[in-house]
Amino acid sequence: MNNSSGDATHFALVAHDARKDEIVDWVGLQLAHLSRVQIFSTGTTGSRIKQTYPELDVTCLKSGPLGGDQQIGAMICEEKLDALVFFVDPLSPMPHDVDVKALTRLATVYDLPMACSRSTADLIVKGLVDGDDYTPV
Template sequence: MHGSPLRVALVAHDARKDALIEWAGGHLDALEQCEISATGTTGGRLKGAYPKLNITALKSGPLGGDQQIGALIAEDRMDAIIFFIDPLSPMPHDVDVKALTRLAVVYDLPLAHSPRAADVLMWGLRHG
């Protein structure tokens, strides 16, 4: 992390994708300095909205994207995760989400599940 770009995962459940796109728009200065990994549709929408961002689009979460991010964590190739979850809708791949959250804790990575938490996370990464 020292001197190199921050490696950040951006993920959002379907009902939270608009919120993540909006949040990213408010943090373009910081995100333009990051290497971003994003799952499926989220990555495509972010690229469409903000073409200057350095985004690697992975598979859709339910099709393995969550595991791809988990592998990046295990390989020490991720610095933070911003994962806007929808706590009010059932998720068929909830097990994958829990596994990703567990890896973030095991590897002591900052993890944000909401816009305000993501604001604090980004502030801390930029000033900490």
């Protein structure tokens, strides 16, 4: 999605249970930048972000295992997102691992910038929120 028209930037923020604290902390570190972003997030992650930072524009979707991952996947397919930040817990077995794989596959298919760690999330914010409009070549 190219925002040269001046539209808001749209990010999806998702985190596995073991990384929810980390994504909430990361949002706090990026608060000045994310205040200019429309955030879509799966249920619990979004609720925690919204509760901690009520000044942010956060739309909470369903919980990941209850369809939130699919809602974000649909937004990717409809090209309604500019980036996906998904703090994945690689050390715990996930009962809904197929949903996770589907999301990362869609982000790859649609060439959507995706971060699974703090450092890559920082780079996406720097490039898409702070930087010039990004248009894939």
